[in-house]
Amino acid sequence: MKISLNGILRRIKWLTVPYLLILCICLLIKIIYTREEIYFSVNGVNNPYTDFLAPFVTDLGNGWTAVAIAAILVLFSYRKALLVASAFAFTSLSAQIIKHIASTPRPKLYFKDQLIRIHFVKGVYMDMYDSFPSGHTVTAFTLAVLFTYWSKNKAWGILYLLIACMVGYSRMYLSEHFFEDVTAGSVLGVILTVIWLYWLDNKKFIQAPKWQRGLLNQTIK
Numbered sequence: 001m002k003i004s005l006n007g008i009l010r011r012i013k014w015l016t017v018p019y020l021l022i023l024c025i026c027l028l029i030k031i032i033y034t035r036e037e038i039y040f041s042v043n044g045v046n047n048p049y050t051d052f053l054a055p056f057v058t059d060l061g062n063g064w065t066a067v068a069i070a071a072i073l074v075l076f077s078y079r080k081a082l083l084v085a086s087a088f089a090f091t092s093l094s095a096q097i098i099k100h101i102a103s104t105p106r107p108k109l110y111f112k113d114q115l116i117r118i119h120f121v122k123g124v125y126m127d128m129y130d131s132f133p134s135g136h137t138v139t140a141f142t143l144a145v146l147f148t149y150w151s152k153n154k155a156w157g158i159l160y161l162l163i164a165c166m167v168g169y170s171r172m173y174l175s176e177h178f179f180e181d182v183t184a185g186s187v188l189g190v191i192l193t194v195i196w197l198y199w200l201d202n203k204k205f206i207q208a209p210k211w212q213r214g215l216l217n218q219t220i221k
Contacts (some may be wrong), residue, residue, distance in 0.1 A: 002202050008149065008194055015148040020149050022165065026183045038179040039107060042172045044120050050173065051121045060163065061136030063092060066143060072113030075215040080150065086200060087142050088125040091192045095138045095185065099130040106131040107175045124174050132186035134177040140167035141189025149197060164189070178201065 007015060016213040029038065059065060071082035107153065109128040111118060144164040148157035168182040177185075200206060 005198050012148045014154045046119045047076040054170045054173045057166050061140035061167040072167040075191045079211040087193050087196045090196050091138050091142045095135045104130045104132045132181045134171045134181040136171050137185030138183045138189040139162040141186045142193045212217045
């Protein structure tokens with residue numbers, strides 16, 4: 001059965017409605033404060049506990065996390081595995097293209113004359129280039145949209161949104177990205193994933209019974 005774009009948006013409204021509110025707040029912050037003010041406000045609030053946790057949180061938006069999720073889903077649903085793998089490929093490739101076009105410096109390079117003011121987390125590799133947008137944030141929001149789309153209890157979308165926001169915040173906390181990188185990454189993740197769902201999940205082949213099963217469920221009852 002073909003699902004409309006409005007149908008997809010209705011399925012994920014528990015994520016998109018609060019997300020739009022958060023996005024408006026983010027845009028307001030960007031209008032009121034400068035890049036430097038926002039960066040040092042985030043960077044200035046740190047402690048050993050968040051230093052320890054932030055790298056683990058940020059890895060939730062790592063490309064290998066999406067690959068691992070797709071591999072696990074193959075056991076239960078070929079359709080869901082394909083949607084995760086292909087949506088990740090589509091959104092991350094789009095982000096990488098924008099990164100290379102924008103070619104903006106990351107915080108460590110941008111603030112190279114103020115490094116003494118910056119709190120860096122020990123053991124974290126610091127990239128210097130291609131800051132805009134945040135690829136980890138794109139992936140986190142891509143996964144959040146997909147899991148909300150599939151959830152029977154759509155209110156879980158709030159939790160998935162919070163996790164995605166935590167990934168975005170961790171990118172700023174670790175001085176890997178700026179506020180606008182993360183904000184743009186979230187927008188790309190949501191919009192591109194919705195577009196991809198509308199295109200791929202309406203294909204006739206993916207709705208076939210054999211695509212609903214996985215390696216552990218070879219028999220359709």
